[in-house]
Amino acid sequence: MSEAFNITDQQQDYSKFGLEANPFPYSPVPAENPELYCGQEHATNEISSTVSTTLSTGKSKHLVITGKYGNGKSHTLKYTRSLVQDREDAIVGYVAQPGEGFIDIYHEFVYDLGFTQIQDIAYQYLAKITCDVTDRNPMSANTMRSLINDGDVLLSEIVPTAIKRLSDTTRFADFARAIVHMVYEDTNLYAWQWLTAEGIRYEQRKEMEIHTALDDDTMGVRAFTALKSLFLELGYTAVFVFVDEFESIGRLSSKDEQSTLNSIRHLMDQNSHGLCMLFGCAPEVWQDVMSEYHAFSERIGQEVALRPLTNEDLYELVERYLERERGELTNSSDISPFTEESLDLILQRSQGNIRQVLSVCSRLLDTASREQRTTITNEFVQDSL
Template sequence: MTTDKFEITDEQRDYSSLGLNENPFPYSPVPSDNPEVYCGQDHVANAVSNTVSSVLSTGKSKHLVITGKYGNGKSHTLKYARSLVRDREDVLVGYVAQPGEGFLDVYHEFMYDLGFDRVQELAYEFLAHVAREHTETNPMGALSMKSLLDEGETLLSELVPKAIQQLSDVTKFADFARAIVHMVYEDTNLYAWQWLTAEGIRYEQRKEMEIHSALDDDTMGVRAFTALKNMLLELGYTGVFVFVDEFESVARLSPKNEQATLNSLRHLMDQNSAGLSMMFGCAPEVWQDIMSEYHAFSERIGREVSLRPMTEDHLKDLVDSYLDLASGEGVSVSDIFEEDSLQLILQSSQGNVRQALSICSYTIDDAARRGRANIDAEIIQEAIS
């Protein structure tokens, strides 16, 4: 009886024969949270840019759905757009990996993507906003507000009643206002966070914060989301961007739950004609069904744009962009991949971005192991066979 021997080593592979410092292609071609490369199709990039720019320039809400087959770049496009927008200080940006069982899950994932620290920072920002209006102090942000409170120059007992009242007036949701303000209290901020993220807390914990309602259904989720957005507009933000990936998973819900989810999203859009942008990534066949069966929702989406399978030019641009990450001397796609090898990658992947990147990653390693200076069709054929 023989046993196979596994050769495991942490020694780094040498890619110098290819003129590279490393293998720039992902081993698991799932888009990172902050993609370094975006070689999406121009018409899609333009649609995303126009949607974002419209919201930033006018303040009016605008929405977009990006359709495309599995692996054609929907997630990559959404994450790249998110990474560009969230660098701005005048917007709040959240990513939802998939819509879950209903709108409350969308709201929950959005809040979790923001995170405890960011929401607490918003609470301090609102206290600073109130302090500037009602006290002689002039805190210009969360840090200076926290500093004034820590040093005792301003007392929470003076600010909190005014903050709750003012935020209640702005949001029309007193329980949301109390939860936001309680984010600055050490004793109750975790309870406040659990309530704000729709995790659910006991009656006794709500009572301690004087919160009377439970945030436990889609209607309350829409109300809380709208309250958050209205608070942001009061603080001078331009708006909120929500990126919802794998939207096709709503089709796996029961017809009743699917309709409830889409209705909640429709209500959210109807109640927020300013300061909200939602972008969805969705499989084309599911989006077609939604458009035919749920007009009231699909009509709220300003535009649909489709990611198509790659052409040879798209593939060259994509490979070139990745090679730039690992080459200090400007190695181009034609230096490493022979023309017929690229055609074979395109043919084998059927223009699918994810599959093409997988083939590139495997063959770069294989060529480096052999000490090859380039990749021909033979290496590609061995990789895909």
Template sequence: MSNNFTITDQQRDYSQYDLRGNPFPYSPVPAENPEIFCGQDHVSEKISSTVSSVLSTGKSKHLVVTGKYGNGKSHTLKYTRSLLRDRDDVVVGYVAQPGEGFLDIYHEFVYDLGFTHLQNLAYEFLASITQECTDESPASAAAMRSLIDEGDVLLSEIIPEAIKQLSDITKFADFARAIVHMIYEDTNLYAWQWLTAEGIRYEQRKEMEIHSALDDDTMGVRAFTALKNMLLELGYTAVFVFVDEFESIARLSPKNEQATLNSVRHLMDQNSSGLCLLFGCAPEVWQDVMSEYHAFSERIGQEVTLKPLTSEHLSDLIADYLSLERVDGGAEESLRPFTEESLNLILQRSQGNVRQILALCSRLLDDAADADYETISVDVVEEVI
């Protein structure tokens, strides 16, 4: 009985194509910080216009990106997010899918920000209070932490004023106490659990003098608005929320779907400044939302659709991916080893679906390297398909 398994960590050799490696993903799932955008100027222009108007005016504006499965919605949202994350005047959070309701959206958003980021925001707020109440003038979260650790600022001097001012800003005293407790070693995990809507016991809330539970959509909207208002007070321009796979709300019961959409609508109504929601949604679900939930869809009003790739977009996409692994001074032919004819067949078979294109190109390049083909011709594509 023969054993045909051959497992090795030896890399394939792509040097005959002037490539260091296979640039196409084996599993075409969007990278966390994509280096390449899939073209489609009308989409990038619409997103740029939406984001830029929020940044320049401070007024809230929202957008839905629609497109069929595999046409690049998640990739587009993550690419936009990666561009915004380079800015230090905004806060950006990504929600993979809306879950069972708005409270899940809120939870995923805060979780994406992370414990450390939220704790730093607490120190930032305390720094602003310290500048008002003492002779110290910390300019950052790190400077504030250092002053507290070294005993140059006593928490007893600033905490009562911090809670009072943050309660006034957010209109939510329990939220203010939870934020302040993010700096205490004994209670910061409880505060984090409360702020992420994970739920904590009554005794743990009592220790922080928090009276309410963050356990329904209404409280989620209230907490989200409180967080955004705190950020604007700290000088941030806007909060950007990317909600992917919004079509999954269609799997909820009609009652829960309506409750989720109503909560998002209330969030938009309560935040006319400093908020930008960008949704990725399947077109058929978005059409249903527009026809059945006018009050929600009217508040967004902006939609842009990712279409299947054209032959021009496909050539640009393949050339961009190949350039990631192209050896310096390598082939001038940006599409090598693919031929124009093979790309036309790939486009035809995939119907312009980005996910299928990338998966197919990854397989084709490996098979061509294994078989030592000089080019990936139509015959090679037909054999693999």
């Protein structure tokens, strides 16, 4: 019987490097909430300006972040998202890729917000109505939920007013009914499916007195605008949409691509306040969009390109990753066990591509550990690569 495989759960020992573990990712895919961001000061300045302008003025502003594969577009979007998410006055949704049309962008945005947040929004709106039509004064979704569950506030007293006012605010009565039904135990899953554009049967819509299906780009734009209007009605400053891998629209047919871009354009036109969209896109696709779809690209106007890492960027990146796994009693600092010469070679081989840099550093550290080395030299990098 062959014993070629030696599978074990025993961890490698990195103590010789002054490390408790390998800090570099084995698969350099951006974390959902990245903790590190290095370099790209020109990009961070532009992104900060875009986000800050929307937050401070309420006026909509949009930005495209371009960069070659592996240069950090997804990481940049997710890092920015993690910063904005900490604010109580902002609603933030992430779209991994635009799919087949705007209805897919809408679906992914609402799905990223999640059932719980949308349900809390429904309770927040009912709390607002309760303050207006009763002597109760609930200040949060949880308080409103408790008042309803305890029978201190009857839904029959507030729902008709809530639907009417939300219909007036959003100019979309079916959307208003779906939001209100998020608080009903018997129908909240149907309401969620409708709000996420997953599609429900006619009988399920009829139970909630919803007459339309949310199943195309036009309805997606209408629902998104209604949702944003609801957020602003509840006191939120802006809605932030992070659309990653926007270059995938280039794989659509010309008709579908134009339909998607037109729908986003209509969304921007209908929402001059309270909306900020950031797109991550390959530069060659964005150039095609700019040359072929002026009406869309002019709505954005702003573009910032991510650049390959410089020597200084690389040293900072490696140092900050290593710091995460330094032992408390370790005297090691800076970029050790790497040398400057070894990092220069890694930078040269990777051409400054951050994804390749992280992958190579992870692999080299493991190899050095197995070979009982204490330093990753230029020669070692040459032999290993």
